[in-house]
Amino acid sequence: MRHWLDRLFILCTALCAALPVVIIVFIIGVIAWRGGGALSWEFLTDQIRSAGADGGIFYNIAGTLILLMTAFLVSVPIATGLALVHGVYLKNERTKERLWLLLSVLNGVPSILFGLFGLIVFVKYLGWGKSWMTGGVLLGLMMLPTVAVAFIEQIKSLPRHYIEAAAGLGLSDSQRVWSVVMPQCAGGLVTGSLLGLARAAGETAPIMFTSTIFAGATIPSGVKESPVLSLPYHIFILAQDSFDPAAGTNLWGTALVLLVLVLGLSLLALPARLHIHEESGND
């Protein structure tokens, strides 16, 4: 009886564990199968024609890359500052705890609220209109906790004797930052950024009101009134009213390009991320 229950337990939990594997294989398979036909050199290098039914997605890819680059440049300095304050400068455990709570709360803020914030502050109050800069800043703020937390974890795992050696040499906190923490922990910054960018690349909600339009934008030359095209918004719009089979093929092709971009970034960050999670176990 007990052994039958044991087998039943293993069977049930195994089915549960198989489900996410089946789902991801299904998602990748379906999108590769239906989007693969759209992929061609022309699709990647041509601009949108006939409302997405024809032509390619060159400026969508360019726009998404511009947004990501801006987000990266915004988030890295702020995340570094946060991580150094948490990991090096703050000595009071309670204050550190509060800062950590704040990062957790920021991490949980729904992405649409970033969009609304950007709409109020940048689009309307500062009068930028739709601008790639707004989207970049918002995505940068969104990925901030991911980058900062990865850096903080790395600082935490710094071998104790490195810090003791630095203290023994009489280095101040800031000297320690440049001679020990930054060289040893920069890897955390890279992993965090990759992971953050992977999330940011697929976000639609923060940029749909603030920085991206469906058609008619190329490479921006200024900040004010300079929207970009983007991959997720392209999918979002076509998904809502696409009964044209040609647009359908291009829709799946765009989804495939976005998926490759996002999963590629995730895959690059994967070894480090699994490492962090596996370390928490102890067998």
Place this chain on the structure above:
Amino acid sequence: MLSLRNAARHWTWTRLASFAFTLLAVAFLGLMLGLFVWQSLPAWKHAGLGYITGKTWYFRQQEFGALAMIYGTFVVSAVALLLAAPVGVGAALFTAEVLPNRWRLPVKAAVELLAGVPSVVYGLLGILFLRNWVYDGLESFDLLSGDTLLTAGILLAVMILPTVMTLSDDALRAVPATQRRAARGLGLTRAETAILVGFAQSWRGMLTALLLALGRALGETIAVFLVVGRRDNALPESFYSIPPLVEAGQTLTSKLGGSETNIAYGDPLHWAAIVGLALFLLSIVAGISWAGARLMRRKEECDAPLA
């Protein structure tokens, strides 16, 4: 010792910049909250508590009651959690307690990839597959379309599954392996060990996982937007009746993501009503994230002497 520590605290440029950037991040969160409170004030003045409890939202008649959207948000999240919790915990029990290490990594990698799929892609798959499956599967209910609260809930369940699974797996693996070996040594089966040792000590961590997953579900916008139907004022007679689940509805996020946000800006009262939804959502999700982070910290403190 004290003097040494003070000597290490000179205000250098590095230190100054670090604190300035930290302050910037803190100020951003404060500014967002302050802005939402300030901009939504007219709505609270106009409708009072009726803004939360009001059952009708007709912006042309200046009637702003958000209850139907609050209902939609919670129903969709509840469905997602009910579906994702057993599967996620079950999967974590399998990967942490049963699966040999060689197979662990591929499964974990698959889950990480699942977590990386953009919400607009989930939305697309929801539109082209899930809503047809729901429509065909529930033929006997005579659905108007496949865009229902249930569809959104199922889609959300898949989206929060990685959160539930990864955090539950972490919680299980924080239980010392020696205890498992002791249990097996006493003749307990793998299932008994998993439940009496693993689950018994990590259920608190799993609750945290569910809490954080709930926070994600409440705030998810794009995927829900595409399959929920976006029907205003879809409030059932009672909160616990089942049939409304298979009808179209509206959530806080699908409202915020819709065209009304663009229309509303010109009219102060209408705009205030929209921002009020954002404020309500922010308060709830921030509260949940805060509680989740506190729980996780407490767990770490409790575990520390054991590990």
